């Protein structure tokens with residue numbers, strides 16, 4: 001049985017280009033989300049006849065990252081976009097995504113949602129597992145390998161702090177992925193052309209039937225303030241004419257600081 | 261959830277350094293409001309040792325053990341327990357376990373969650389305020405959790421570890437409903453026992469492209485062993501296949517904050533710094549004195565790492581009289 005695979009993609013500003021002042025900067029898929037896209041495409045190849053779709057929550061500027069996902073071969077995309085969504089937190093974002101998953105599933109049941117382990121801006125890693133909880137689906141975070149996929153379930157591998165765990169999840173399910181899982185492909189020229197022309201529907205609060213108590217300004221957490229981390233003051237250059245002299249001078253410093 | 265929340269509840273899957281950090285953070289929060297501190301553990305296997313870590317109460321879940329269970333099983337088992345306890349704040353470790361479970365609990369309890377907190381305090385109304393790192397370590401955000409219970413996962417190594425004391429927690433048993441999970445753990449293969457886990461490591465010796473190949477990690481491992489350090493790596497070293505991914509530090513790897521980070525042949529690109537720049541002391545060992553890592557290192561040692569790393573190991577041995 002073919003699968004309906006859905007990838008959640010967040011459009012973010014590259015870490016190297018002023019992530020702190022994102023206004024007006026171009027967005028691209030958050031780095032780990034690219035691995036989720038690639039894995040969806042690979043699963044589609046593993047289970048012939050499967051379909052892939054991408055889902056993003058964001059401002060109109062998030063259309064560009066969705067187009068770049070389409071250029072890789074994902075067939076369709078939806079953008080959740082509404083001024084009322086502003087001011088939310090990861091759990092409320094997951095709520096809105098869960099409504100979209102339900103809406104998509106009403107047309108064709110989604111078996112598997114793939115997310116990156118965390119984004120490069122918020123870095124919370126909450127959206128995947130929270131989405132699963134809103135849907136009442138099982139989840140596995142930090143997955144590094146899809147070992148096996150069948151019509152009703154899949155087996156995945158993930159690295160925990162103390163070792164490697166293998167677990168089976170019955171569909172429908174949510175996975176979050178690490179970069180170890182694959183090597184993302186590059187878009188083809190044909191893909192880019194097709195993506196440019198694709199229609200990307202936008203769904204707002206009323207399309208989703210969202211409960212105003214659960215998203216946007218009603219989210220349970222809010223950002224009070226953000227401040228740039230001051231650059232680390234440079235330190236001491238260790239003197240010495242030979243490696244041995246330098247090693248001795250460094251060891252002395254480390255000993256002073258009780259690090260040896 | 262509750263209009264009358266009380267106390268701090270720490271949730272742990274095992275007794276490990278991360279759990280001691282939960283109790284260290286939890287004790288400070290509890291004392292700031294004169295409220296009790298509790299620790300909830302999956303089962304009684306380590307009850308004796310856990311009871312000595314400074315909690316006022318130790319809650320043990322009865323029923324099928326949750327140790328090693330998937331996160332949806334934990335969510336189902338903990339929801340009624342947390343509703344009954346009605347804590348002001350719930351702390352979980354910033355491990356794969358904690359960061360998988362906490363969002364599920366936040367949804368189940370309609371609670372607010374802060375991930376990977378670096379600091380925690382209460383505002384005058386008793387709401388949780390937490391600082392956390394965002395934008396690849398370039399900024400710190402302060403987050404207010406406007407509802408109770410306030411959930412937080414703690415960045416490993418960011419909080420002082422509770423040490424075993426004389427005071428013993430009162431041990432209470434709580435029955436958890438038989439959890440139905442739609443996931444099943446098939447196997448768990450522990451990592452080689454000799455390897456120090458990166459996330460909770462006090463010291464880390466890390467290698468990058470400058471090592472020149474997989475064999476370059478041998479002298480690094482030797483230095484790490486002498487220091488009692490874990491071994492880290494840049495993405496370049498991992499992508500080249502010189503060392504497994506679990507060692508990768510940075511934006512698309514692990515975020516760590518050891519007391520000592522020794523960067524050997526790592527230039528210090530922003531994506532690498534994202535994972536380690538809050539380390540207490542950074543040592544840079546590099547040929548290039550102008551690369552970002554050498555510019556920000558507490559101690560920069562210019563030169564060929566092929567000579568410097570073994571020289572440092574030899575010096576440490578000499579100091580120890582071996």
Ligand SMILES: Cc1cc2nc3c(=O)[nH]c(=O)nc-3n(C[C@H](O)[C@H](O)[C@H](O)COP(=O)(O)OP(=O)(O)OC[C@H]3O[C@@H](n4cnc5c(N)ncnc54)[C@H](O)[C@@H]3O)c2cc1C
Pocket residue numbers: 031467468469470471493494495496497508509510511512513514524525526527528529530531532535545546547548551563564565566
């Ligand atoms: C989306 C994205 C995510 C990324 N995520 C990560 C991540 O999580 N972690 C990460 O590390 N990188 C990440 N990167 C890659 C990052 O940008 C750098 O490419 C990478 O960190 C460089 O690794 P390096 O410092 O080992 O190599 P280089 O930058 O090539 O540095 C090698 C250093 O070794 C020194 N050297 C060489 N030979 C010697 C010698 N004999 N003795 C002493 N010094 C020597 C050189 O002077 C140089 O400073 C990411 C990039 C992107 C785009």
